[in-house]
Amino acid sequence: MTTHLVWFRADLRVHDNLALAAACSSDNARVKALFIATPVQWQQHHMAPRQAAFINAHLNALQQALAEKGIPLIYREAADFTDSVQTVVDVCEREQINHLFYNYQYEFNERQRDVAVEKALPNVACQGFDDSVMLAPGSVLTGNHEMYKVFTPFKNAFLRRLKEELPQCVAAPRPREGVDVAPEPITLDYPQQDFDENLFPTDEKSAIARLRHFCQQQAAAYDQQRDFPAIEGTSRLSASLAIGALSPRQCLHRLLAEHPQALNGGPGSVWLNELIWREFYRHLMTYHPALCKHRPFIAWTDNVQWQENAGYLQAWQRGNTGYPIVDAAMRQLNATGWMHNRLRMITASFLVKDLLIDWRHGERYFMSQLIDGDLAANNGGWQWAASTGTDAAPYFRIFNPTTQGERFDADGAFIRHWLPALNNVPEKSVHQPWDWADKHGVKLDYPRPIVDHKQARTATLAAYEAARKA
Numbered sequence: 001m002t003t004h005l006v007w008f009r010a011d012l013r014v015h016d017n018l019a020l021a022a023a024c025s026s027d028n029a030r031v032k033a034l035f036i037a038t039p040v041q042w043q044q045h046h047m048a049p050r051q052a053a054f055i056n057a058h059l060n061a062l063q064q065a066l067a068e069k070g071i072p073l074i075y076r077e078a079a080d081f082t083d084s085v086q087t088v089v090d091v092c093e094r095e096q097i098n099h100l101f102y103n104y105q106y107e108f109n110e111r112q113r114d115v116a117v118e119k120a121l122p123n124v125a126c127q128g129f130d131d132s133v134m135l136a137p138g139s140v141l142t143g144n145h146e147m148y149k150v151f152t153p154f155k156n157a158f159l160r161r162l163k164e165e166l167p168q169c170v171a172a173p174r175p176r177e178g179v180d181v182a183p184e185p186i187t188l189d190y191p192q193q194d195f196d197e198n199l200f201p202t203d204e205k206s207a208i209a210r211l212r213h214f215c216q217q218q219a220a221a222y223d224q225q226r227d228f229p230a231i232e233g234t235s236r237l238s239a240s241l242a243i244g245a246l247s248p249r250q251c252l253h254r255l256l257a258e259h260p261q262a263l264n265g266g267p268g269s270v271w272l273n274e275l276i277w278r279e280f281y282r283h284l285m286t287y288h289p290a291l292c293k294h295r296p297f298i299a300w301t302d303n304v305q306w307q308e309n310a311g312y313l314q315a316w317q318r319g320n321t322g323y324p325i326v327d328a329a330m331r332q333l334n335a336t337g338w339m340h341n342r343l344r345m346i347t348a349s350f351l352v353k354d355l356l357i358d359w360r361h362g363e364r365y366f367m368s369q370l371i372d373g374d375l376a377a378n379n380g381g382w383q384w385a386a387s388t389g390t391d392a393a394p395y396f397r398i399f400n401p402t403t404q405g406e407r408f409d410a411d412g413a414f415i416r417h418w419l420p421a422l423n424n425v426p427e428k429s430v431h432q433p434w435d436w437a438d439k440h441g442v443k444l445d446y447p448r449p450i451v452d453h454k455q456a457r458t459a460t461l462a463a464y465e466a467a468r469k470a
Contacts, residue, residue, distance in 0.1 A: 003030040003095060006071075007088065007102040009110075011131055011244035012058040013204045014065045016169040018129035019101040024069075024173035031176060032095055033066050033073040035059060036087050039190045041080040041109070045375070046367040049193035050337035051242070054200060054371050056188045058245050061203035063183045070176030075186050081113040089120050100124050103131035103244075106285050107375050108292035133279050134158075134167050134248045137286035140279075147287040148280075149390045155276050162252075163263055169249050195337055195371055200239045207240040211251060215258040215268070223270035229329070229340040230413040235271070236338070238372035241278070248275055274341075281380035284390060291379055294360050296388035301395075303467035306358040315450050316351050317365055319418075322449035324431055325405030326350045328418035335418075337371035342408055348385035349399040354456040356463060359386035387464070395464040398457050405431045421445040 004023040011017055023031050042052065063073040074091060078084040092100065100121065105111070118126045130136035140157050141147060148154035201207045214235040218225070225233025240246040252275065259268030285291050296302055315321050319330035329343035339347070344366075351362045363382040367373045383389025387397070409415055412430035416423050421444060422433050429436035437444045 001030055002026070002028065002098045003032065004099045004101060005092065005095065005097040006031065006033045007100060008033055008035045008062065008073075009102065009105055009244075010242070011103045011247075012055070012062045013207075013245050013247070014062070014069065014172040015204065015208070016247045016250050017103070017172075017244075018131040018170060019103045019127075020173060021170040022127065022129065023099070023101040024071075024176075027177075029099075030179075031071050031173075032097075033071050034088070034091055035062075035073060035075055035186075036084045037075070037077045037188050037190070038080050038084055039077065039188070041084075042190055044080070046364050046373075047190070048337055048367065048369050048371060048373055049191040050195045050369070050371040051239075051373050052188055052190045053192035053195055054202070054239060055243050056186065056192060057197075057202035058204070058243055059186050059188070060183075063186060065204065067181035067183045068175065069173055070179030070181060071173075072179075072181045073183070077189055081109055082116075085113060085116045085120055088117050092121060092124050097124055100126045102126075102128055104128045105132070106137065106282055108289045111289075131247065132244060133282055134252055134275070135161055135279065137283045140283065147283060151277065151280055151391045154280050154283075155273065158276050158279065159263060166252070166256075167249050169247070169253055193337070199236055199336075199338070200371060201245075204245055207237070207245045208250070210240075211235070211237060211246060211254050215254045219255055219259060219262075219271050220267035222268070226270070227342045227408050229332075229343055230409055230411075230417070234341065238374070238377075239338070242372045242374040242377075248278065251275055277380075278377055281376040284380070285376045291383075292375065294363075296386075297383060297390045298388050298392070300468050300470070301386070301388040301464075303470040304463050305466070306463075307356045309355065309357065312355045312450060313351075313357055313361055315447070316347070316355060316357070316362075320447045320450075321350065322434070322447045323350065323401040323405075323453075324412070324415045324419055324422060324433065325409060326401050328409075328415045331418040333366070333369050337369055339366075339370075344381055345385055346399055346401060346404050348382055349393075350401050352386045353398045353460045354401065354451055354453060356456070356460055359383065359388060395468075396461060398460060400453055402431050402453065419446065 006020050006023045014020060066073050076087050078087045140154060140161060201210055225231050237246060255262050255268050255272060262268035262272045319327035321327055326347050329339055329347045333339040348362055351357050352359045359382045363378055366378055380389060384392045387393055387395035411427050415430055422430055425433045425436055433444055433446060434448050
């Protein structure tokens with residue numbers, strides 16, 4: 001009998017899983033699943049302990065869901081991607097695999113690994129799928145058959161493709177007959193940290209329910225609420241998307257089921273826009289693999305003379321910069337493994353353009369903390385903020401952290417939640433608490449600003465201008 005193997009990676013679900021569906025399309029084949037933990041590789045990629053715990057929870061839920069379909073999940077550990085190649089070969093030999101199915105990953109190391117696996121399995125049919133995107137990289141190109149470098153024309157072309165034909169979701173496979181599977185608990189050999197299961201559902205069914213609730217109750221108002229961190233106005237589905245507990249196609253179809261005009265700029269279109277940004281960064285990474293190697297998209301920005309200031313970097317990491325919106329955001333990240341998207345832009349801008357610290361330090365720190373860590377999205381966001389990426393903010397656009405706080409957390413509700421030392425500061429003064437404290441002779445258990453924004457802005461502009469002319 002033919003034996004099919006589904007190699008799970010960042011696609012921990014049974015619904016709308018293209019590789020799993022293809023493997024199960026034949027009723028005559030035995031189907032088995034494989035997951036390989038690579039703890040050394042994860043450390044090299046700075047995977048957050050909360051994300052590891054999130055993956056662990058979903059891996060056990062996936063194992064149970066597969067067992068109910070009559071598909072056993074084989075769990076293995078290998079140090080890194082190089083060692084995982086031999087692990088796949090060994091499993092294929094032991095289980096007498098005829099056909100290997102997997103969903104593509106677009107990061108450089110992952111693509112190199114997959115090439116090596118195919119070379120090492122000359123007698124096994126290997127089949128990959130573009131599962132983590134709505135439209136495959138290479139399917140949305142300019143008239144000159146090149147990858148777009150600016151988001152808006154990419155988005156417009158992307159929407160045209162969606163209007164021509166929506167990518168279809170595939171159903172979860174039917175249970176295999178005559179197969180009885182007894183799952184055993186899996187524990188990843190990697191540091192793990194608790195996370196809030198009410199905010200980040202730990203099984204596929206709950207993630208789908210959260211998606212449905214968001215599209216029904218919040219997606220239409222997303223454009224009015226998404227920038228205010230004190231409001232629960234975002235979907236918080238990024239963690240589920242990052243590990244593949246949800247697919248972007250599921251998000252698209254659920255959104256259109258509730259808001260059919262989202263493709264035409266109607267309610268829900270702004271959230272769809274965010275999903276297309278996610279696709280943009282994935283497509284870019286495929287065409288520009290140097291982005292996976294910490295290289296800037298705009299070459300001259302590598303000439304910026306960054307400051308090496310460990311004290312400033314640590315103050316930023318710990319939320320002790322003296323700028324309340326920055327500090328509240330960083331403390332949210334450290335405490336929960338998640339940060340509101342508006343705040344990701346503010347904190348990134350502050351590190352790069354107020355402290356003049358290399359954006360790669362921030363990119364690395366975010367990955368070490370984020371439960372929704374995703375290389376393409378994180379790198380894209382940091383290069384946007386640092387003005388080093390494609391279609392990034394121009395280098396002379398520098399957020400004022402005080403006015404950003406006043407604009408997006410006007411009454412200081414978010415700030416007070418994460419900075420209780422400021423609870424007694426009047427609302428109108430919470431964004432510059434030391435001005436009020438000094439005037440009234442009050443001592444605050446909160447640091448003074450570590451830099452003067454106006455002076456820092458001048459220094460940053462000079463540094464970028466010097467780099468551009470170099």
